[in-house]
Amino acid sequence: xxxxxxxxxxxxxxxxxxxxxxxxxxxxxxxxxxxxxxxxxxxxxxxxxxxxxxxxxxxxxxxxxxxxxxxxxxxxxxxxxxxxxxxxxxxxxxxxxxxxxxxxxxxxxxxxxxxxxxxxxxxxxxxxxxxxxxxxxxxxxxxxxxxxxxxxxxxxxxxxxxxxxxxxxxxxxxxxxxxxxxxxxxxxxxxxxxxxxxxxxxxxxxxxxxxxxxxxxxxxxxxxxxxxxxxxxxxxxxxxxxxxxxxxxxxxxxxxxxxxxxxxxxxxxxxxxxxxxxxxxxxxxxxxxxxxxxxxxxxxxxxxxxxxxxxxxxxxxxxxxxxxxxxxxxxxxxxxxxxxxxxxxxxxxxxxxxxxxxxxxxxxxxxxxxxxxxxxxxxxxxxxxxxxxxxxxxxxxxxxxxxxxxxxxxxxxxxxxxxxxxxxxxxxxxxxxxxxxxxxxxx
Amino acid sequence: xxxxxxxxxxxxxxxxxxxxxxxxxxxxxxxxxxxxxxxxxxxxxxxxxxxxxxxxxxxxxxxxxxxxxxxxxxxxxxxxxxxxxxxxxxxxxxxxxxxxxxxxxxxxxxxxxxxxxxxxxxxxxxxxxxxxxxxxxxxxxxxxxxxxxxxxxxxxxxxxxxxxxxxxxxxxxxxxxxxxxxxxxxxxxxxxxxxxxxxxxxxxxxxxxxxxxxxxxxxxxxxxxxxxxxxxxxxxxxxxxxxxxxxxxxxxxxxxxxxxxxxxxxxxxxxxxxxxxxxxxxxxxxxxxxxxxxxxxxxxxxxxxxxxxxxxxxxxxxxxxxxxxxxxxxxxxxxxxxxxxxxxxxxxxxxxxxxxxxxxxxxxxxxxxxxxxxxxxxxxxxxxxxxxxxxxxxxxxxxxxxxxxxxxxxxxxxxxxxxxxxxxxxxxxxxxxxxxxxxxxxxxxxxxxx
Numbered sequence: 058x059x060x061x062x063x064x065x066x067x068x069x070x071x072x073x074x075x076x077x078x079x080x081x082x083x084x085x086x087x088x089x090x091x092x093x094x095x096x097x098x099x100x101x102x103x104x105x106x107x108x109x110x111x112x113x114x115x116x117x118x119x120x121x122x123x124x125x126x127x128x129x130x131x132x133x134x135x136x137x138x139x140x141x142x143x144x145x146x147x148x149x150x151x152x153x154x155x156x157x158x159x160x161x162x163x164x165x166x167x168x169x170x171x172x173x174x175x176x177x178x179x180x181x182x183x184x185x186x187x188x189x190x191x192x193x194x195x196x197x198x199x200x201x202x203x204x205x206x207x208x209x210x211x212x213x214x215x216x217x218x219x220x221x222x223x224x225x226x227x228x229x230x231x232x233x234x235x236x237x238x239x240x241x242x243x244x245x246x247x248x249x250x251x252x253x254x255x256x257x258x259x260x261x262x263x264x265x266x267x268x269x270x271x272x273x274x275x276x277x278x279x280x281x282x283x284x285x286x287x288x289x290x291x292x293x294x295x296x297x298x299x300x301x302x303x304x305x306x307x308x309x310x311x312x313x314x315x316x317x318x319x320x321x322x323x324x325x326x327x328x329x330x331x332x333x334x335x336x337x338x339x340x341x342x343x344x345x346x347x348x349x350x351x352x353x354x355x356x357x358x359x360x361x362x363x364x365x366x367x368x369x370x371x372x373x374x375x376x377x378x379x380x381x382x383x384x385x386x387x388x389x390x391x392x393x394x395x396x397x398x399x400x401x402x403x404x405x406x407x408x409x410x411x412x413x414x415x416x417x418x419x420x421x422x423x424x425x426x427x428x429x430x431x432x433x434x435x436x437x438x439x440x441x442x443x444x445x446x447x448x449x450x451x452x453x454x455x456x457x458x459x460x461x462x463x464x465x466x467x468x469x470x471x472x473x474x475x476x477x478x479x480x481x482x483x484x485x486x487x488x489x490x491x492x493x494x495x496x497x498x499x500x
Numbered sequence: 501x502x503x504x505x506x507x508x509x510x511x512x513x514x515x516x517x518x519x520x521x522x523x524x525x526x527x528x529x530x531x532x533x534x535x536x537x538x539x540x541x542x543x544x545x546x547x548x549x550x551x552x553x554x555x556x557x558x559x560x561x562x563x564x565x566x567x568x569x570x571x572x573x574x575x576x577x578x579x580x581x582x583x584x585x586x587x588x589x590x591x592x593x594x595x596x597x598x599x600x601x602x603x604x605x606x607x608x609x610x611x612x613x614x615x616x617x618x619x620x621x622x623x624x625x626x627x628x629x630x631x632x633x634x635x636x637x638x639x640x641x642x643x644x645x646x647x648x649x650x651x652x653x654x655x656x657x658x659x660x661x662x663x664x665x666x667x668x669x670x671x672x673x674x675x676x677x678x679x680x681x682x683x684x685x686x687x688x689x690x691x692x693x694x695x696x697x698x699x700x701x702x703x704x705x706x707x708x709x710x711x712x713x714x715x716x717x718x719x720x721x722x723x724x725x726x727x728x729x730x731x732x733x734x735x736x737x738x739x740x741x742x743x744x745x746x747x748x749x750x751x752x753x754x755x756x757x758x759x760x761x762x763x764x765x766x767x768x769x770x771x772x773x774x775x776x777x778x779x780x781x782x783x784x785x786x787x788x789x790x791x792x793x794x795x796x797x798x799x800x801x802x803x804x805x806x807x808x809x810x811x812x813x814x815x816x817x818x819x820x821x822x823x824x825x826x827x828x829x830x831x832x833x834x835x836x837x838x839x840x841x842x843x844x845x846x847x848x849x850x851x852x853x854x855x856x857x858x859x860x861x862x863x864x865x866x867x868x869x870x871x872x873x874x875x876x877x878x879x880x881x882x883x884x885x886x887x888x889x890x891x892x893x894x895x896x897x898x899x900x901x902x903x904x905x906x907x908x909x910x911x912x913x914x915x916x917x918x919x920x921x922x923x924x925x926x927x928x929x930x931x932x933x934x935x936x937x938x939x940x941x942x943x944x945x946x947x948x949x950x
Binding site: 101102103104105106136145148149152153154155156157172173174200201202203204205206208209211212213215216217218219318319320321322323354355356361364365368371372392394395425428429432433435436438439440441442 | 541543544545546584585588589592593594595597612614617637641644645647648651652654655656657756757758759760790791792793798801802803804805806807808809828829830860863864866867868869870871873874875876877929
């Protein structure tokens with residue numbers, strides 16, 4: 058590496074690595090390449106291995122109307138070869154290192170990852186950088202892969218009543234917004250996807266300045282930067298449009314979606330609302346995370362009241378999805394006990410949530426919840442791929458490293474009233490979509 | 501000349517690697533005679549303890565299928581003077597991950613705790629093992645959760661397929677039963693049944709323990725005796741016979757309204773202690789276990805685009821070995837896929853694998869082994885698995901040598917032992933085109949005894 062470049066790298070490392078002393082979630086190190094690509098390293102020195110990930114800040118949310126499934130199809134085509142890499146050879150090369158690789162697509166991002174012995178990092182970066190601009194899939198591979206993604210949809214969605222219900226609920230919860238479309242695509246559109254659709258997406262969004270490199274494992278930013286410069290750093294920055302999403306109108310009232318099918322044997326009930334994501338409002342977001350812990354779990358009030366005491370459900374829970382460019386989602390769900398209707402369970406769930414909104418939580422409950430969440434943060438580092446995954450999800454959806462690292466500390470100042478307020482404002486006083494899964498002709 | 505240099509280099513690499521242990525395992529026996537393998541790891545203030553008893557669901561009576569699973573669900577629902585809610589609260593508030601599980605052969609458990617909550621974690625584990633309450637309310641609640649799970653599974657084609665497949669390939673053997681229980685059997689279980697199952701499984705003589713984390717040897721020995729030392733030394737074990745694979749018949753078909761058909765195929769397998777075991781491991785990687793490096797995936801997905809995924813795997817139990825493969829595809833593609841699988845299977849036993857395929861398989865299997873140990877629970881769990889398989893403490897270090905010794909002739913021999921038999925085939929979902937099938941309309945071991 059030329060000396061001048063080395064000095065530049067050192068300056069970048071020193072300039073960005075945080076120096077304050079507060080306890081941090083991951084102690085991640087970060088820098089930026091000259092072409093704008095962000096680099097994040099989470100040192101975890103348990104085994105001589107690492108997980109290397111590249112996150113593109115583009116997913117199904119960036120697809121034009123009429124070609125749903127393009128982002129995910131593109132993800133599959135990324136394994137179909139470059140001038141330096143035969144079709145299919147990417148994964149087999151990683152496997153010969155003893156490693157594993159895969160990729161996934163969501164509405165807001167597309168990510169590629171490999172877990173390999175640490176000494177292979179340079180080679181893996183060269184391979185990943187090599188397919189950022191130079192993909193050359195052959196026509197027969199494109200056509201056969203289109204059939205593969207169609208079979209993926211048939212296998213994961215079209216045969217699964219619960220998955221079909223959630224897909225339909227998304228349509229209703231996010232009208233006129235890409236979150237309302239399936240990531241895999243609508244079948245009729247998937248069947249007509251063409252290479253030009255994927256290529257247009259690839260050219261528009263796949264660029265180093267629209268990508269985040271995240272590595273967790275047995276390495277350091279100092280070791281990574283020269284390799285990153287030599288591989289990703291050699292790629293030119295490209296003009297990338299900003300992510301402009303259509304505005305999804307708010308629901309004018311509470312909406313219900315019922316899916317009734319002959320193959321359903323166990324009814325389900327769930328209710329989803331749109332809530333702020335971390336990018337939109339990190340203060341509300343962390344309060345919703347606290348609320349999720351307070352209401353959920355085997356000792357939470359929903360389980361205790363509805364499963365243990367009233368015995369009208371066999372399982373209940375809540376879930377908050379904070380990682381989104383646009384709105385996040387909050388879901389409450391339950392499985393009714395035999396003989397209990399989904400209406401009765403839904404009414405009881407809503408009543409319990411309303412009661413919590415009215416009476417709030419005790420300071421003792423909140424203190425215990427905060428301690429639990431902080432303790433769980435220690436386990437976040439007891440894994441190889443885990444830290445890279447968690448950080449990638451957040452950075453790719455517009456959160457900052459500071460949002461992530463200060464999370465355990467920011468929890469400390471939260472109060473019972475904070476949890477009660479977000480419950481009332483963002484969950485209870487919002488219109489949502491209630492979904493029920495029923496046997497056809499059943500109750 | 502080039503080739504010789506490569507071999508010398510490869511030897512150097514192998515020799516230097518051979519001196520570094522994969523994991524620094526200490527094989528210990530406690531004063532009370534309990535076997536424990538330990539890996540000290542001081543990178544995080546975390547302790548992971550895994551254990552398993554060599555007795556589990558294979559001893560569940562036919563009319564009480566699922567009792568071992570219900571035991572695993574109910575142990576942490578109150579113990580000693582601590583009732584369910586308080587017990588769960590102590591786990592949660594101290595960030596203790598505690599879980600139990602019952603497979604056919606082994607009743608197992610894992611606990612992960614931060615060092616500063618270690619005493620609470622071990623106390624709760626010991627209480628759960630020694631004096632579970634089995635309060636009527638908690639037992640009923642866990643039964644209802646299981647019944648609900650069974651009803652939900654009736655919507656899952658791969659679960660449906662497994663019910664039919666297990667009934668056929670372990671015919672007449674306890675392995676044919678449903679570990680998760682049946683709708684009528686689960687509903688009839690009570691606390692007495694749980695006590696009986698506990699008494700069958702829990703004894704020091706059939707226990708192995710694995711520990712990984714921030715702990716020293718003396719402390720590890722002490723805590724193992726503290727938690728498990730008061731269990732009975734031995735318990736009378738019912739003999740379980742070996743299960744022999746029955747002859748194949750027509751493909752068995754169960755209709756379900758879905759666009760695809762789920763295909764599963766089973767052949768006789770090769771036992772973990774068989775001299776051909778490592779050859780079978782390499783064979784499986786090349787045949788269908790190796791993802792995109794495998795012949796099944798290359799042919800059925802990559803070349804023909806017939807499926808999202810097709811895989812094979814070795815299904816090794818203590819008293820049975822099977823070899824499985826499967827995927828899902830449109831009904832018109834089922835017969836072509838079966839033909840492709842059979843052709844690839846036949847190639848494995850008639851023709852040598854290529855040098856490149858063999859080396860790729862060895863590179864992956866040897867290179868990936870150390871990457872598995874990336875969390876404290878991965879490590880403690882592996883320490884238990886090795887002991888359950890009666891492997892020596894050097895097994896991980898010996899693994900590469902055994903894999904690298906496999907030859908093309910070994911692979912053909914292993915393949916012949918598996919694929920010379922016609923597979924049992926189970927199809928669930930859309931009716932496959934052009935196949936003569938035996939249609940079944942009821943599922944074994946779901947509603948009642950069978």
